[in-house]
Amino acid sequence: MRKVLVSACLLGRKVRFDGRAKQLSDDTVALWHAEGRVIQHCPEIAGGLPVPRPPAEIEPGADAADVLAGHARILTPDGREVTDHFVSGARSALATARSTDVAVAVLKESSPSCGLRQIYDGTFSGTKVPGSGVTAQLLTEHGIAVFTEDEIAEADAHLRQGADGADTVHPRTTS
Template identity: 45%
Template structure:
């Protein structure tokens, strides 16, 4: 049985930038938790960020891939460049996933780290664009299938079909 890396905020921990959680309640997730199949991770906390912290976005019209390979930056709303911490968090999440045999990840969408369908556009104007966060991109590059919190049914189907 493969394990699933899951965002700590989806597991009820108040670790989001604003100190909140984004708990995802699902019977199958509860069953996987009881089977010790969920590996809880927050890339931002692993990289040393505090909670709460200023919102951060990947540079205008860029994505996690751009951060990892093209020098795009992750900036906080305060203007502080936090790129290196987001890259560190991504590698720590990858290490945790690999050490625990995770083939899948369920991450919080829209985050500059965990976004797996959409991310904010970098303008701090609340606009979204299709794209991946830094952690999502790195996990995908290493063969881990990433699902957003809105894709829980697709993840369950994928995991059940793999069994």
């Protein structure tokens, strides 16, 4: 049975940088739980970051592909580099997805790890720009269909469509 990788914070785990969760209350997610499909994962925790921790953003003008290629950094407001933690966490998410037959990932939007359609611009001003976090980017590059917490119905449709075990890739679009 194909699985769904879900950001742990969306499942109520208090693992976000500020020590909070962003719990989803969704019938489809409850059904996935009942079916034994949910694999929870927090790439930032898997990458060795503590809770709580300072916020972090991809440096201005760069994107997740730049980070994964070693051409950009992820920084905290005081300039501390945490890139290795984020890349390690993304690789951990990919390894988890591969080892548990994940077909679909539902990740927390705007995160430098999990954002899919938008991330913060690297200035710590609260400004968002189009772009992906490093985990969303890496999963997408490896054929895992990635969706935001606002795209549960689409994620479920993709999961059910691929229920025969075929590997299908969700075309990624930006808003």
